[in-house]
Structures are given as C-alpha cells and as structure tokens.
Amino acid sequence: MSIDSLQIILREVQQEVLRHQYASALKIIRDAKIIDLHNIYLSTLEQFVAKLPLSSSKEFSQELAMENEQILSLLIDRSLRDQERRTSKRSDRFIAPDERTVMLEKIKNKYFQHADEFIEKKEYGRALEDIQRVYFFDPLNFVAKEYEQKIAQLAELNKK
Helix, strand or coil, X not given: CXXXXXHHHHHHHHHHHHCCCHHHHHHHHHHHHHHCCCCHHHHHHHXXXXXXXXXCCCCCCHHHHHHXXXXXXXXXXXXXXXXXXXXXXXXXXXXXXXXXXXXXXXXXXXXXXXXXXXXXXXXHXXXXXXXXXXXXXXXXXXXXXXXXXXXXHHHHHHHC
C-alpha cells in the first residue's frame, strides 16, 4: 500500500468519524490494517474510534468532540508517518504477512461487521455473540473488549 492510498483511506475514516458513523469508520480502519499489519498506529486508531461516545450518550459534548477530532488527526498523521518510515527502511524484519494471518484478520473483521449490523438493528445479544467469536481467533483482542462494553451500554440505554 502506498502512502497516498493510506492517506486517502484515513481521510475517509476521518470523514466518517466527523459524521459520527463509527461503525463505518471502524470497518475502513480494519481494512487498512489488513493491508498494513505492522502499523501500530492503525491499531491505536481502531481502539480510539471504538471508544468514542455516541452522539446520543450522556458522555458526548461539543468540547469532547473537538478534542477527539484533534486526537483523531494526530493518530492519522502518526499512522501515515509510521508507514512512510517503514517504507524507507524496508528490511527483512518487515516481511509481508502470510496468507493465514490475512485470512484471520478478514474473519475477525467480518465478525465485527456483523456485530455492527446487529447493533444497528438493536439486536444486542446477537452482536455480543459475534464479538465473542473474535476471541476464538484473538483471545486478548482489545477492540472486542471495548465492543462488549459498548454493547452493554447500548443495551442498558435501550431498556430505559
């Protein structure tokens, strides 16, 4: 992936976040992670977006939204610089991911995507089931833990 294509993808992420379309932004980030598995800032960006409060939640405020926009811009910039740095210092340490690793990432992404679809339908139990399937492939997945918390919060809000 070239620095230009990553830049286009991350600008798309930024636009989705600004429109509060977090599920869509996460899907784009996960696709970028498959292409650039060694970019630690993409993982950080994914975790950051997964934690963003919904615009309908009590935690959301304009001040917090502006602060989050700045953090988002910083993470995007760092992601681009990381790829640029690694591209200029290519060595045997940074080998291309094998097919198995790519397939596992795609499977995890599919479960996250299904969970997002269930969340939109307010089917929180089914969303939680798909998130828990991620643990089969990645038992310590931080994003899955964040999703579980967010699903629990949404389910609680939906009861009221």
